[in-house]
Amino acid sequence: MAEWLKHPGFFGTHATLGADLSQLMAALFTGLFIIGWVQAKRREGHAHHWLMLGGMTAMLSFFVSYYLFRQLGVLAFEGKEGFGGSEALYRHVFIPLLTFHIILVVIGLVMAIYMIVLGFRAQIVEQGRRLLSGRVLQTTWGKVGTIFGLLCAIVGAYLVYLVAADRFRMGRLLVWAGLLALIAIVFAVEMAIQRVWPDGGQRHRTLGRFTMVIYCILFLTGTTTYAMLYILYPGKIG
Numbered sequence: 001m002a003e004w005l006k007h008p009g010f011f012g013t014h015a016t017l018g019a020d021l022s023q024l025m026a027a028l029f030t031g032l033f034i035i036g037w038v039q040a041k042r043r044e045g046h047a048h049h050w051l052m053l054g055g056m057t058a059m060l061s062f063f064v065s066y067y068l069f070r071q072l073g074v075l076a077f078e079g080k081e082g083f084g085g086s087e088a089l090y091r092h093v094f095i096p097l098l099t100f101h102i103i104l105v106v107i108g109l110v111m112a113i114y115m116i117v118l119g120f121r122a123q124i125v126e127q128g129r130r131l132l133s134g135r136v137l138q139t140t141w142g143k144v145g146t147i148f149g150l151l152c153a154i155v156g157a158y159l160v161y162l163v164a165a166d167r168f169r170m171g172r173l174l175v176w177a178g179l180l181a182l183i184a185i186v187f188a189v190e191m192a193i194q195r196v197w198p199d200g201g202q203r204h205r206t207l208g209r210f211t212m213v214i215y216c217i218l219f220l221t222g223t224t225t226y227a228m229l230y231i232l233y234p235g236k237i238g
Contacts, residue, residue, distance in 0.1 A: 011023070015229070015230035019230060022063075022222075023223070026223075029055055030219040032051060033212060033215050034212070036051045036055065037208070052116075052119065053116060056116055083228070085228070085232070094225070097225060098225055100221060101218065104214060104218045104221060108211075108214055108215060109182060110185050110186055110189060111210070111211040115207065117190075118190075118200070118204050118207070121137055122137055132200070135200060138198055139194065141191065144187045144191065151180065155180060158176070159173065
C-alpha cells in the first residue's frame with residue numbers, strides 16, 4: 001500500500017497519488033461538514049446527526065489509515081529535499097505553516113472524537129426529531145477513570161496477543177499508545193469544558209462552531225502546503 005501511494009497523482013501536479021488522495025478527501029470532508037453546519041443552523045437535527053456522525057467517523061478512519069500507510073509522510077519526516085523553494089522560504093514560511101497545520105490536525109482529531117461522543121450525550125429524541133437537550137451534562141473522574149482503564153486493559157490484552165503470536169511491532173505499540181493518549185486528551189477536555197458549559201446543548205453548539213472553524217482553517221493550511229510542495233516549489237518527494 002505504501003508503495004502504491006507513491007505513484008504519480010491524478011491532479012496533474014508533481015504530487016504523489018497519496019498526496020492527491022489526501023487533498024481530495026480533505027476537500028470532500030470539509031464540504032460535508034459545511035453542509036452539516038448548515039443543517040444545524042436550520043434545526044435539521046436528524047439529518048445533521050447522521051451526516052456529521054458518518055462524516056467524522058469516515059474522516060477518522062481514512063486519515064488514521066492513510067497516515068499509517070504513509071508512515072506520517074509529511075515533509076517534516078522526509079527532509080529538506082522535498083521542498084524546492086529557497087532556504088528562507090522553507091524556514092520562515094513553509095515550516096511554520098506546516099507546524100501550524102500539524103497542530104490543527106491533532107486538535108481536529110481530538111474534537112472529532114469529542115463531538116461524536118458529545119453529540120450522543122447531548123441529544124434527545126422527541127416524536128422522531130433529534131433535539132439538543134438543555135440539561136446539565138457532566139461526568140466524574142471516577143467514571144472517566146473506569147472507562148479509560150477498561151480501554152487500556154483491552155489494548156494491553158491485544159498487545160499481549162500480538163506478542164504471543166509473534167506479530168508484535170514497535171510501530172503498532174506507538175499507534176495504540178498514541179490512540180490512548182488521544183482518548184486521554186478527549187477526557188481531559190471534557191472534564192475542563194463541562195465546568196465552563198454545564199448545559200449540554202449550549203456546549204455542543206459552541207464547540208460545534210469552534211470545530212467547524214478549525215476544519216476550515218485546516219483545509220486552507222493543507223491546501224496551501226499542498227500548493228507549495230507540488231505546484232509552486234516541487235522538490236524530490238517520493
